[in-house]
Amino acid sequence: MTLELSGITKSVGGRMHIHRTDLTLQPGSMNVLLGPTLAGKTTLMRLMAGLDKPSQGRVIWNGTDVTDQRVQDRKVAMVYQQFINYPSMKVYDNIASPLRLMGVDREEVDRRVRETADMMRLTPMLDRKPLELSGGQQQRCALARALVKGAGLVLLDEPLANLDYKLREELRAEIPRIFEESGAIFVYATTEPEEALLLGGNTATLWEGRVTQVGPTPSVYRAPQDATTARVFSDPPMNFKKVSIKAGRAGIHSAQWDTGDLPDGDYLAGFRPAHLSLSETPGAVPLSAMLETTEITGARTFLHLRHGDDRWVGLVDGVHDRDHGAQMTVWLDPSHVYLFKTDGQLARTAPYAAAA
């Protein structure tokens, strides 16, 4: 079971929502669509489901062109960010409804509903109406309905975004397990890089209607092909600084480091917030920045810094309550620095990532 998007585009009212995209989802794979809001995750997903027709290109499922097929015949499953169930039916009937539509006989329906409900821990709630459940249970009911029919393609559109923190953690831990058991192609849209990393599998990063990179999640994270992907796949977003390289050395003011055999010229240096440090580490270079604000989240501190015209975010361990507006020195290990060409293409991956 393979889903292939071949030369897909989608424009609405003259505006491009999805630029030309080729994407192949392998059988039994977990695929994460990662991108900020309005990046086109949902649009892409609706094209996969058949809820919208692409303006150009074909959708191919198992070698068959299904572009013009009705959504009812696609045999896909979809879960929305909002908890969408049929409010007038009991949880049992909610889960049973796709099976009944497929004409499965009564005993088989009952067996599969109970099995799925058990997997989603909904067994005690089968006789209730969806609106009598908690948010997490409602979403589990929606997931159960999506999984029960054994669809080959399961689309999850930010399924955890509307849940509170605790429930989100809980369900997020369950999704890989559910995925393992189902054997279907999962497509999971999210805005959060952390979620993509936790889910593993493959990640396609999206930015303004373009798929910027596709690949195994850890490698997309470690070796982004361009600055946009790096920005999307980093939370808080990656910090950037223009640097020029002369004779194999890059410099931000007095801080200089070797860049190997890159040709001379202007580059964009990028580094993740977690790689800024308040104390000197071996090989790190010092950078002077003005502290604008701090956000303290329990054991970690977000430092909002201004370096010349650039705004940076640093994420450091421990609680650091510094004076706002003060100049401070932060340390950056050059082995954590990505270098991008001025057009955004990756010039040199960060040495630490290349080694990993």
Place this chain on the structure above:
Amino acid sequence: MAAVAESKGRGAALVMVLYLLFLMLPIYWLLNMSLKTNREILGVFSLWPQNPTLDNYRTILTDPSWYMGYVNSLTYVVLNTAISIAVALPAAYAFSRYRFLGDKHLFFWLLTNRMAPAAVFALPFFQLYSSIGLFDTHIAVALAHCLFNVPLAVWILEGFMSGVPREIDETAYVDGYSFPRFFVRIFMPLIASGIGVAAFFCFMFSWVELLLSRTLTSVDAKPIAATMTRTVSASGLDWGVLAAAGILTIIPGALVIWFVRNYIAKGFALGRV
């Protein structure tokens, strides 16, 4: 302080009582008359019937020329409500879910239908129905009332439908529901209260409308309101029977209001009607 509050409460209660009296007086007087004989109505001033009698009601319920009026009215009202809802449901769904050329204008134009007085349409309907042989049938009145009721029902239902997230439709399609099946099994239960409210307004309009129903009927489909007005000149004036007919005319409307009372506020709250 307590005294002030108490007198304030008493003042409010007084206003309320006066208001209710004002509202209920005509209805009470109708009921009062319906239980009296003509002699008492015309002869003496009495706040309640001195010799209560049900003769007036007996007259109506046993004389076909009276009770057929109710049967006729109810027939075309129910027909009209059914047609209006059946037509308005898909129309409202289209307005709520699809964007098409001129949808907003069309939606507003629907309402303008209600701005013209019924009298404007009486003549064309009369001529049209006479020429195609629909004159003096129940369906004629039911169809004529659709002119006013379909837009109203579309307007109300659209509000309720727009309150249902589009994702429910899509989830149903993804699950494999065909459109008709989804509409009946999933969607209609969700907007049941909207259907109730729309049906109520259709029922009430059709029930109280007099001009069109009287113009388009003569004998076979004569509505009760027409029966009442036509008896005025028959043989003097039978006050008691007329009053009883009036009370019986209020009852169906009151019953319907009783059943949908919880939903009407919702219908108004959605900014429609």
